[in-house]
Amino acid sequence: MARFHVYRLKQSETLVIDLQAGLFDALKTRIVAPLIPAPDIDHVMAGLNPRVTINGEAYVVAIHLMAAISVSELGALIGDLSHQRDKIVAATDFAFQGF
Template sequence: MQFTVYSNNGNSRAYPYLLDVQSNIIGDLNSRMVIPLFPLTAFRGQPAQRLNPVITIEGERYVVMTHEMAGVRIGQLGGDVADVQGYRQQIKDAIDFLIDGI
């Protein structure tokens, strides 16, 4: 589901969570467009404010790694962890900034 955070069943331990940003209208595909989330405590320097918003999941802060957005197979998505609809506009703005620079 769009704007749902899932645990990452893939091999990358650096990204414990994947944020689904794909529209629910095209949910019949066997893949989803996701943005990996990186723990803020492990991030070097400061995240780019517009490109990499910081969100809170289960009391921990994560950097939305918009520039790492990718399509993954459904099987790479583990259990759902959080609904981040409250960050919807920040996430959409970050995607717009990545694509259009605005």
């Protein structure tokens, strides 16, 4: 598991981004946020919901929907958003700190 990697959930077509620090890889859970296709979401808060591109498709990172899930729910590795690290970390900070 690697922070900022994107996975498809095994039981659905949902994509999620791993937000959890690698320091906690021994845990059997990961903190993730779903990626919602940009055309499917009407209202986003730019600071809370960064836009990203995976395989040429636009998505919104739904930080406000983050949750802990079992590692066993993660399916195929789809991509790596490490290059968007600053934007994603700023969004998680905004969710918890409000700034």
